[in-house]
Amino acid sequence: MPQSPTAHDPNDIQEFNLDAVAGILQDEKLDYRIDEHDGEKVIRTGFINAAISFILLDGSLTMEAMWRGAPSTDAAAQVLAATNEWNLTQFAPTIRFFELNEGTLAINALRHVVVSAGMSHNQVGSYVMSSIESAVQCFEWLEQQFPDLVTWKDEHHDH
Template sequence: MPQTPPAEHPNDIQEFNLDAIVGILQDEKLDYRIDEHDGEKVIRTGFINAAISFIQLDDSLTMEAMWRGAPSTDAAAQILAATNEWNLTQFTPTVRFFELGEDTLAINALRHVVISAGMSRNQVGSFVMSSIESAVQCFEWLEQQFPDLVTWKDEHHDH
């Protein structure tokens, strides 16, 4: 990825570049990788219950997080009720679900920000970290709603 010259001050507005996300993730000591999807660069990170991606599409930056739980299509009514409840009572992220494969649903969370006017380092950092935090909170809430779908164990969770 081409490097954007660093701003003198973290509040200086610069043309947006995905390298800014890499810098934030590095500063926060979060693992990440850079992939390509349909010709677009994607920055991926994740946690025990979520795969999180950042991608620039046109004049927006999108965070998409996929929950690790895999409900069956038989649970669609319950999943619809839960996603509706989340979307009605929470500001962010927007949660949706779709059929992933035969008899399996996927639940994901989305958040967008317009970047056409540029962003400061602080704005990028705020978007990235609040997006990660809100997606993790959402997925923890889903785990409480559907504990039978939690098939993984977080060895690092403080209980």
């Protein structure tokens, strides 16, 4: 009698492939798309206040999230104080800001994990979902710090 293939144990360490991130997003029923940036595959998803990307670079999986709020460069001192407070008091993600274009700043969140030794399905899932959750929490905190920059409304928040 032929044996059926055995399912992989979700805790087994396997060589990391960015498709694992897409699989987690699909399992969680989150919309995503796959793009290419500078010759590298990028998985993008997002929420009302954030654009989130996952990319594999130099043996690390990086989550980068861009906040939708756009402070003016005149608010750089307040943005610096807020990013410093977040980074000093929170474990993840690390946030930073930079000039997006003349007169406008961008605030983004970063988180990395080394994947060169491989990851299990459960490790990938934990990293992806905790990265998304921490970015969303960070950006909700930024909305409290800069309420005048919130120009969007989440119609699903009350559900």
